[in-house]
Amino acid sequence: MSTISHPALGSLRGVTFASTIQYRNIPYARFNGRFKEATLSDGPISSSGTVYDATEWGPLCPQTKNGIKFDFALAGVELPHIDDYRMSEEEGLNAVITVPKDIQAGAKLPVIVWIHGGYWVVGGNSWPQYDLQNLVELSIRLGSPVIGVAFNYRLGVAGLLASEDLESNGNFGIKDQVLGFQWLQKHIAGFGGDPSNITAFGESAGAMLLSTLLQLSSALFNKALVMSGSATLRPSKTELQQKALYNDVINHLNLAENTAKERVEELSTRNIESIISSLPPLLHVGPSLEPGFLDEIVTLETISEKTTPSWCDEIVIGDCFHDASCFKTRVLNHENNAAYFIACIESVLEPASAQAIINSYHIAASNSPEESLVHCMELLTDLRWYLPILHFALDQKQGSSTAISRYHFHQTNKFDCQWKGLAAHLFDITLLLQNHSDLLQDDDLKLSKDMAERFLNFAYGRGFVSEAEGGSEGNVVVWGPNGHTKIVSADEYDEMLRNGRGRLLRSLGWETCEELANALQFGPKK
Structure with missing residues (x-):
């Protein structure tokens, strides 16, 4: 004591x-x-x-x-x-x-x-x-x-x-x-x-x-x-x-x-x-x-304007590739997820746009239930998590003094659970907070250390992406898979790891995307 x-x-x-x-x-x-x-x-x-x-x-x-x-x-x-x-x-x-021991006077x-x-x-x-x-x-x-x-x-x-x-x-x-x-x-x-x-x-x-x-x-x-x-x-x-x-x-x-x-x-x-x-x-x-x-x-239209106050110097925002795993019991629990999602998509979008979304996310009634779960999860993740990040980072109000950085988490969960093999919701916190270290594999531990170091550098005002890495402007931190950390451009990230889906969703307009997300969560548009 x-x-x-x-x-x-x-x-x-x-x-x-x-x-x-x-x-x-x-x-x-x-x-x-x-x-x-x-x-x-x-x-x-x-x-x-x-x-x-x-x-x-x-x-x-x-x-x-x-x-x-x-x-x-x-x-x-x-x-x-x-x-x-x-x-x-x-x-x-x-x-x-929680404080370090032996803090010097005046620290x-x-x-x-x-x-x-x-x-x-x-x-x-x-x-x-x-x-x-x-x-x-x-x-x-x-x-x-x-x-x-x-x-x-x-x-x-x-x-x-x-x-x-x-x-x-x-x-x-x-x-x-x-x-x-x-x-x-x-x-x-x-x-x-x-x-x-x-x-x-x-x-x-x-x-x-x-x-x-x-x-x-x-x-x-x-x-x-x-x-x-x-x-x-x-x-x-x-x-x-x-x-x-x-x-x-x-x-x-x-x-x-x-x-x-x-x-x-x-x-x-x-x-x-x-x-x-x-x-x-x-x-x-x-x-x-x-x-x-x-x-x-x-809203998606106002997110950057309403959440970048002048009093906050810097904001980092990010997601997990399968964040919508947390919606499984509420949204992703239909007898046939693919059929339900297709009905919702077609109730909101014009035929050409609907088909573009269905094709991009590989949603098909012939898929196995396991495949349908993952593909539908990716669409819901992009609508509810990824798209707000894009609006937040790319549509910042003119003259804002708040610096914006981004990350995206692709490290897959290796625990013997329903999310094994997915970059599921909350797994990033499991790595960042260091409380599961005895249970993690080597590549998880490697990434865990990079996540903590990057966060601590951010807290110290050294930047989320260092100048040696090219700085935060226009660059994205990608955590995982396989324990690797990469720094890529925003366009490169969307094309390589999101298959251009961010660009596709933004082309639909924020109101349409909000309408589509609501349909997926609450039922097809009447």
Whole structure:
């Protein structure tokens, strides 16, 4: 155990590792009640003469039990974990801070902040696959030490439900993260971190959340790594859409016949875990339009304009070649995927364009179910992940000062799971965060090290693509396959590794592509 005397927080006792100290369950925000905004936690957390015990994991924000199993299923392998994670509304807004040992007085180390994914409904900073301790240890060995931070934030109905009944726009989970970054700016210097050099990174729902934070006017961090997600993947909901979601929640809770006052009373006082257990486990929640906070819906047309604020110096955005693997149960689970996809394509596109898409993605009803799954997955990945990256990188608003870099992940999963042989959703995080090293093969370990080094260089302001490699402008980092890292031009990447499909989709126009993606997810256009 090791103790730090923080100038504002007081004395804290953390867990000591080989070259790091980890401080857990640090409250960064004060819970003010369900469906209410939290406030910044400020001032000491230990009283005079006492030491705050930061050696135990804090509770998760309330969520579906065993949500960690969803995450492990995407990665294809499990890590040792707690069987029953503690949850708490009042104490869930906590941070984990991992710092190098023996930081010199006055040090100002770069800070990396992880925003976990989990469909906006599950996840937490105590999950072993999201622990930053190994990544911070590696940063020290590489001579580029950083401080790692991970926040919990409110999830599901507790974090995002909006309605007139509740007199709420939701967005609580997003505003929790805003408070987290504000807390960091005030307090990370006491841990040896530089509040003017903060790099945020998130994957899947964490990337969607990060992309949402980039729409705000307040400066929260300096650099961002947006991995396998953007604001277009789950854009801000309109009032009508949130009303429909609220009605679904009310129906699941058997409150449809109650008065508005009775519904609010029940939602506000019933045990939150009881509410969550009565709802579908992967409820389709999302942010709300809110004047003065989230003013507009981000589309493929507006993504670069709305998510490249002047206060963020540099953004890296990328995807996995088979990111739509995470949509298997929701979209890619038809008796005949190819027939369904062809029907959707033909319901939206003119015959020539429809045939061009069908041919380019090799979608045919005669394919085996395994072939159909992969080909349909590639189309859905390109529409929901790759195309937003192209718009983001290639259609940046004129005069923007934000530097944009890109990567694409093609390393295939080798675990004995349903995603074996595919560059599936979440496998990039499995490599980057260094928590599966004992389970990885040599080429995975080689790529894992390059990913971490490149990310740490980015956090240090050295660029995602070095000048010796040609710099980021016009170039793309390709991770995998076979453990190799390549730097290629954007056009070369699309032709060689995407078979010109980005160019084909962009030729259809963003509105048509949005319409096609919606048809694939929700059914053929009527």
